[in-house]
Amino acid sequence: MAVIGLLTLPFIGAPLAYLGDRILLRRGSNPRLGQWITLIILLVCLLGLIVFWTQNPAGDSLWIWVGSIVLHWDGLSFLLAFTVILLATLVALFSGPYIRDEKAQDKYFSLLLLMVGAIIGLGSANDLFNLWIWFELMAVSTYLLVAFYPQEQGSLEAGVKYLVQSAVGSVLILLAIAITYAYAGTLQLDGIRARFVELNPALIGSGVLFIIGFGVKAALVPMHTWLPDAHAQAPSGISAMLSGIVIEAGLVAMLRALFALGAEATWWGVLLMGFGAINMFLGNLLALRQQQIKRLLAFSSVAQVGYMLAGIGVGLAYHQPIAIAGGMFHLFTHALMKGLAFLAVGALLYALVISQHQHTPLTLDDVRGAARRYPLVSLTLAIALLGLGGLPPMAGFMSKWQILVGGFMSQSGASIALMVFAGLNSVLSLGYYAPIVNRLYQQSPSEVVEKGGHIPGLMVLPLIILGLGILLLGLVPSLMNPINEWAASSLMGLGIR
Numbered sequence: 001m002a003v004i005g006l007l008t009l010p011f012i013g014a015p016l017a018y019l020g021d022r023i024l025l026r027r028g029s030n031p032r033l034g035q036w037i038t039l040i041i042l043l044v045c046l047l048g049l050i051v052f053w054t055q056n057p058a059g060d061s062l063w064i065w066v067g068s069i070v071l072h073w074d075g076l077s078f079l080l081a082f083t084v085i086l087l088a089t090l091v092a093l094f095s096g097p098y099i100r101d102e103k104a105q106d107k108y109f110s111l112l113l114l115m116v117g118a119i120i121g122l123g124s125a126n127d128l129f130n131l132w133i134w135f136e137l138m139a140v141s142t143y144l145l146v147a148f149y150p151q152e153q154g155s156l157e158a159g160v161k162y163l164v165q166s167a168v169g170s171v172l173i174l175l176a177i178a179i180t181y182a183y184a185g186t187l188q189l190d191g192i193r194a195r196f197v198e199l200n201p202a203l204i205g206s207g208v209l210f211i212i213g214f215g216v217k218a219a220l221v222p223m224h225t226w227l228p229d230a231h232a233q234a235p236s237g238i239s240a241m242l243s244g245i246v247i248e249a250g251l252v253a254m255l256r257a258l259f260a261l262g263a264e265a266t267w268w269g270v271l272l273m274g275f276g277a278i279n280m281f282l283g284n285l286l287a288l289r290q291q292q293i294k295r296l297l298a299f300s301s302v303a304q305v306g307y308m309l310a311g312i313g314v315g316l317a318y319h320q321p322i323a324i325a326g327g328m329f330h331l332f333t334h335a336l337m338k339g340l341a342f343l344a345v346g347a348l349l350y351a352l353v354i355s356q357h358q359h360t361p362l363t364l365d366d367v368r369g370a371a372r373r374y375p376l377v378s379l380t381l382a383i384a385l386l387g388l389g390g391l392p393p394m395a396g397f398m399s400k401w402q403i404l405v406g407g408f409m410s411q412s413g414a415s416i417a418l419m420v421f422a423g424l425n426s427v428l429s430l431g432y433y434a435p436i437v438n439r440l441y442q443q444s445p446s447e448v449v450e451k452g453g454h455i456p457g458l459m460v461l462p463l464i465i466l467g468l469g470i471l472l473l474g475l476v477p478s479l480m481n482p483i484n485e486w487a488a489s490s491l492m493g494l495g496i497r
Contacts, residue, residue: 002048002049002051002052002055003048003052003062003064003071003073003124004064005044005045005048006045006048006049006081006085006120007071007117007120007121007124009041009044009045009048009117010041010042010045010113010114010116010117010120011113011114011117012041013037013038013040013041013110013113014110014111014113014114014117015110016037017033017034017035017037017038017041017109017110017113018034018106018107018109018110020033020034020037021033021034021105021106021109021110022106025105025106032096034106034108034109034110035092035095035096035109037109038092038109038112038113039089039092039093041113042085042088042089042092042113042116043089045081045085045116045120046085046086046089049078049081049082049085052078053078059075059482059486059489061073061074061490062074063126064124069127069130070126070127070188071124071125071126072124072125072126072189072190073124074486074487074490075483075485075486075487075488075489075490075491076123076252076256076328076487076490076491077120077123077124077490078483078486078487079123079328079331079332079483079484079486079487080119080120080122080123080245080248080249080252081119081120081123082332082483083244083245083248083331083332083335084116084119084120084245084249085116085120086335087240087241087244087245087335087336087339088112088115088116088241088245090339090343090462090465090466091112091237091238091240091241091339091343091462092109092112092237093458093461093462094236094237094343094346094347094458094459094462094463095108095109095112095235095237096458097350097456097458097459098235098236098237098346098350098354098459099148099235099237102148102149102235103150103151104148104150107144108145108148108235111141111144111145112141112145112237112238112241114137114140114141115138115141115142115145115241115246117137118134118135118137118138118141119134119138119245119246119249121134121137122134122135122138122249122252122253123249123252125189125256126188126189126190127187127188127189128177128180128181128187128189128192128257128260129177129187131189131253131256131257132170132173132174132177135170135173135214135217135249135250135253136170138217138246138249139166139170139217142162142238142241142242142246143159143162143163143166144159145234145235145238145241146158146159146162146230146233146234146238146242147159147160147233148234148235148238149233149235149359152233152359154229154232154233155233155234157229157233158226158229158230158232158233158234159230159233161225161226161229161230162226162229162230165216165223165225165226166216166217166226168216169212169213169214169215169216169217169223170213171213172209172212172213173209173210173213173214175209176205176206176207176209176210176213176257179203179205179206179209180192180203180206180260180261183202183203183206184203189256189257189259189260190260192260192261193259193260193261193262203261203262204267206261207257207258207261207268210254210257210258210261211254211258211271211275214250214251214253214254214257215250215254215275216250217246217247217249217250217253218247218248218250218251218253218254218305219247219250219279219301219302219305220275220279220305220309221275221278221279221282221283221302224279224283224302227242227247227298227299227301227302228286228295228298228299230242230298231243231294231295231297231298231301231342232292232294232295232298232361235346236294236342236343236345236346236347236349236350237342237343237346239294239297239298239342239346240338240339240340240341240342240343240346241339243297243298243301243338243339243342244334244335244336244338244339244342245335247301247305248308248331248334248335251305251308251309251331255312255491259491259492268316269312269313269314269315269316269317269318270313270317270414271313272309272310272312272313272316273309273310273313273314273317273414273415273418274313275306275309275313276305276306276307276308276309276310276311276313276418276422277306277310277418277421277422278306279302279303279305279306279309280303280306280307280310280421280422280425281303281306281421281425282302282303283299283300283301283302283303283304283305283306284299284300284303284425284428284429284431284432286299286302287299287300287302287303287429287432288428288431288432290432291363291364291365292361292362292363293345293361293362293363293364293367293436294342294345294349294361294362295361296364296432296436297338297341297342297345300338300388300429300432300433301334301338303425303429304330304334304338304388306422306425307327307330307334307399307400307403307422308327308330308331308334309327310327310403310407310418310419310422311323311324311326311327311330311402311403311406311407312324312327312491314403314406314407314410314415314418314419315327315406315488315492317410317412317414317415318410318412318415320406320407320409320410321406321485321488321489321492322402322405322406322409323402323403323405323406323407323409323410324406324488324491324492325402325406325481325484325485325487325488326399326400326401326402326403326404326405326406326484327403327488328483328484328487328488328491329398329399329402329477329480329484330396330399330400330402330403332399332480332483332484333387333395333396333398333399333470333473334388334396334399336395336466336469336470336473337384337387337388337394337395337396337470338384338388339466340380340381340383340384340463340466340467340470341381341384341385341388343459343462343463343466344377344378344380344381344384344463345362345381346459347374347377347455347459347460347463348362348367348370348374348377348381348452348455349362350453350455350459351374351452351453351454351455352366352367352370352448352449352451352452352453353366353448355452355453355454356451356453364435364436364439365439365446366446366448366449367436367439367440367446367449368439368440368442368444368445368446368449369439369440369441369442369443369444369445369446369449370439370440370445370446370449370452371440371441372443372445372449373445373449373450373452374452374455376460376463376464377455377460377463378440378441379467380463380464380466380467381436381437381440382437382440382441383467383470383471384466384467384470385433385434385436385437386433386437387470387474388429388433389426389429389430389433389434390426390429391430392474393471393474393475394470394471394474395469395470395471395472395473395474395477396470396474397474398473398474398477399477400422400426402477403419403422404419404422404423407419407422
């Protein structure tokens with residue numbers, strides 16, 4: 001019942017949130033009902049996850065039949081649902097003041113709930129067609145949120161770019177599904193996997209199409225070009241969702257499809273290792289030259305996906321479950337750190353730009369000396385950035401460390417070389433994270449900071465929660481071990497936690 005509630009409550013709450021805010025707007029009132037409906041729905045979903053965890057200590061998979069459709073709830077489903085519900089709850093809390101004066105504010109929270117429901121459904125899909133349906137529902141909700149400011153040309157341009165690239169990716173996914181069905185005679189993930197225990201050469205083309213199609217949403221290079229525009233133009237809460245969980249959901253969808261095709265074969269693992277190296281290097285290089293902070297963070301997401309791919313690829317190629325668990329751990333820590341980074345930047349953007357009734361981007365020079373006026377927001381932003389850079393005692397250090405341990409345990413020259421390359425790229429990333437922290441704590445504030453407005457307490461509370469979570473997991477990373485290991489074993493089809 002807990003799982004059924006997780007799958008249905010967001011879709012029940014979405015129209016209620018829209019109608020509640022729409023009614024209040026027509027009456028001339030400030031629409032806050034949608035935000036509170038969203039928060040209640042998400043908190044009930046979080047409670048459902050806790051109930052499921054307490055009643056399933058052995059980490060058993062759950063199969064749910066809905067007519068002819070079979071849903072499969074396992075460790076990866078749990079990790080994805082936990083991540084999206086936790087992050088969305090904090091984003092909903094943050095977004096109330098942020099979008100209060102926007103024309104489309106009545107649609108914001110309903111679309112956020114649709115996104116959450118689609119990602120939970122994507123994680124529990126057990127056949128390729130329904131995986132694609134959930135993936136598309138996630139995409140549709142995010143299209144509208146990326147183009148949330150229709151009066152801004154850049155927002156519309158980012159939305160169109162995102163729409164076109166995602167649509168092309170969706171067509172390729174459908175083509176891959178058709179090829180797979182022609183050879184396997186079924187679309188059930190477990191059925192395909194049972195038939196093709198080893199990688200079938202005839203399905204290599206399907207795998208490549210899956211990588212390209214899902215790779216658009218997962219920000220794999222060179223399918224990442226929509227990302228900086230979308231993140232820069234979307235509301236900061238949606239930027240946190242796009243970077244913190246939507247690209248990870250695309251990665252999960254890609255991995256589900258590949259594993260069904262016999263992805264435990266070394267060939268797929270090596271390919272993912274290659275994408276990981278390219279993503280890390282190119283993402284860092286592109287971030288180094290950015291002056292707009294949200295674009296910089298968007299390109300850094302490309303690099304962070306590279307670490308996840310490196311861990312998962314090494315685990316596949318050299319049969320190292322600890323490396324895959326490290327990749328799963330980094331999926332979660334990245335959601336916390338990048339979510340915090342975008343929300344903290346969003347709080348500064350609200351105080352320095354939006355409160356002045358503008359929609360201009362926030363640059364590195366704009367935040368100079370911000371710590372003097374906004375010490376708590378600046379501190380949480382510094383925690384997020386240093387965690388993304390892999391410095392202890394942040395959660396990002398521990399998740400990257402687990403990936404490195406898994407890579408070195410393989411005792412393979414290629415894997416060790418990739419881990420050294422990953423370590424060097426983590427150092428390189430400090431070349432664009434550290435300057436932001438340095439500007440925040442400079443003595444002389446910029447003119448923009450001096451004219452900045454007040455940041456509401458509801459926007460600061462999620463920053464504190466995320467900052468404490470990053471520090472806690474940095475000091476006690478074993479708290480996530482049961483979930484990470486269950487997700488890794490579910491992905492590998494081992495059936496154990």
